[in-house]
Amino acid sequence: MTIKNSTKSAPHICVIGAGPSGLAATKTLVEAGLDVTCFDGSPHIGGHWVIDNPTGRSSAYRSLRTNTTKKMSRFSDFELPEEWIEFPGFDQVREWLESYVDHFGIRRIIQLSAEVVKADPLPQGGWLITVRGADGTDRTEQFDALIAASGTYWDRKMPNWDGPFDGEIIHAQDYRSPEAVGVDGKHVTVLGIGNTGCELACELSRSSAASVCLSARSGAWILPKTVDGVPASESAPMTYPTDPVPDALMAMPEEQREAAVIAMASAAIKEKHNDRMKRFEELGLPNAPDHPFLKRPTISQDLMQCLEDGALIAKPDIERLDGEAVIFADGERVVADIIICATGYHLSYPYLAAEISDTSKDDLDLFCGIIPPDRRDLFYIGVSRPFGAFWPIAEVQAKFVAALLTEEYALPPQEEIDRRTVPTLNRPAITPGLYGLALREEMERGRNR
Ligand SMILES: Cc1cc2nc3c(=O)[nH]c(=O)nc-3n(C[C@H](O)[C@H](O)[C@H](O)COP(=O)(O)OP(=O)(O)OC[C@H]3O[C@@H](n4cnc5c(N)ncnc54)[C@H](O)[C@@H]3O)c2cc1C
Ligand SMILES: NC(=O)c1ccc[n+]([C@@H]2O[C@H](COP(=O)([O-])OP(=O)(O)OC[C@H]3O[C@@H](n4cnc5c(N)ncnc54)[C@H](OP(=O)(O)O)[C@@H]3O)[C@@H](O)[C@H]2O)c1
DSSP states (O other): OOEEOOOSSSOEEEEEOOSHHHHHHHHHHHHTTOEEEEEOSSSSSSGGGSTTOTTSOOOOOTTOBOSSOHHHHSBTTBOOOTTSOSSOBHHHHHHHHHHHHHHTTOGGGEESSOEEEEEEEOTTSSEEEEEEOTTSOEEEEEESEEEEOSOSSOEEOOOOOBSOBSSEEEEGGGOOOHHHHTOTTOEEEEEOOSHHHHHHHHHHHTTTOSEEEEEOSSOOOEEOSEETTEEGGGGSSOOSTTSOOOHHHHTSOHHHHHHHHHHHHHHHHHHHHHHHHHHHHHTTOOOOOSSTTSSOOEEOSSHHHHHHHTSSEEEOOEEEEEBTEEEETTSOEEEOSEEEEOOOEEOOOTTSOTTTSOOTTSOOEEETTTBOTTOSSEEEOSOOOBSSOSHHHHHHHHHHHHHHHTTSSOOOOHHHHHHTEEESSSSSOBOHHHHHHHHHHHHHHHHTO
């Protein structure tokens, strides 16, 4: 093990992850004049958007396209190509991220096949980072601050059931296509009605599988991706962090704005989609929550049609397994050869000790969605559930961190930090325009501190 100490005068910053969040952070911090090293355990940049990523952490499948429009998914100074389709494929997103890296000249500071296996806090502040190279050897390096941008969708959640099962159980992270799973002539049950479950169930219902069931333990608002060829998100408010905020909202105290937008958007969604949701219930899905934003709505263009066609059968939760079949919560026994768990992911930072990063509730209590209240050298980028795209949120978070690390912005007193530290994920989806405004306002206040 060798120890390399920071000798440069600018703070030495470690960014963990070269997915969209880590790339946004690296570019932004470099631009702010900081001394940055970005590590990624993969031999490729692009994180989740690298299909078959050797890390095993990408859940991209062959038919995956973004469900966020190009306008929502751009960086503030780097657009997605105009000639591309509105919802680009995973390979296009990867290509675009590669071109972002080259455009801003940050490739030289990204170390690939470099997995951070441990981040130990130093007594005087800062971190001793242990990095494992492709050859399996470890080295350590000291940093002044740590940016955790290692992704929030990789540590798979797997249900536990009683009873034996003769078939195969996989997590959606291992799904690439119907052919790759080998569904020909098989009975398949997909579990979960998030975006993944709905997309895979629809794709499978049009494959050569013998039958496909979609099992849901609770309801969700399922909204279309486009209406009459226009992205449905076009009518949603403030889906980009720099979108203008109406005067009436600006006049409200910050803590009331989100509730006002949610109430307004909720009412609009209910009015527009109530009949559609009733039809989903008639087709066998559980009742959706009263409030469309209690959890992030699912986006599915095809689910209604697949259920209407009868190619896909909605079922309640799986209660137990029974050899060659599953027993659903209503007592029905249905033959199954393959169960695909589209059951989502735990929030996880294995390189940080549990007392530093308590993710036991699949959440983090953070100030401004970025900073743990008791540290000044650790920043989370990309932990969010926006009603919009993830990367622009990561970018504004990185700008906030850059302002703090270059001392353009100063944090408020500890009492205020504690008061404003809240759960980041287990809450209604955030409105990007309001989140962007809140960060800008906080930076403005901090400039004068
Ligand atoms: C199926 C699916 C579809 C999605 N579609 C959309 C969409 O349409 N629009 C949208 O905005 N969002 C979408 N998302 C959300 C998606 O997670 C984000 O778009 C984006 O990939 C998040 O970027 P990230 O950099 O935070 O994480 P990731 O893309 O997961 O990248 C994390 C990176 O960190 C690296 N890493 C992890 N741990 C370590 C370590 N210890 N040491 C070194 N490197 C490490 C990984 O190798 C990886 O490269 C989707 C998510 C899923 C699961
Ligand atoms: N671009 C795209 O088109 C696209 C495609 C797929 C995914 N995505 C994104 O990827 C992210 C992850 O989505 P996801 O669908 O994989 O995960 P998710 O949104 O977390 O949904 C998980 C689903 O599984 C259910 N579930 C979890 N644990 C369960 C259990 N033990 N038993 C039964 N059901 C269980 C959940 O039900 P409860 O609600 O009851 O917990 C929920 O319906 C989201 O940000 C999504 O937008 C995007």
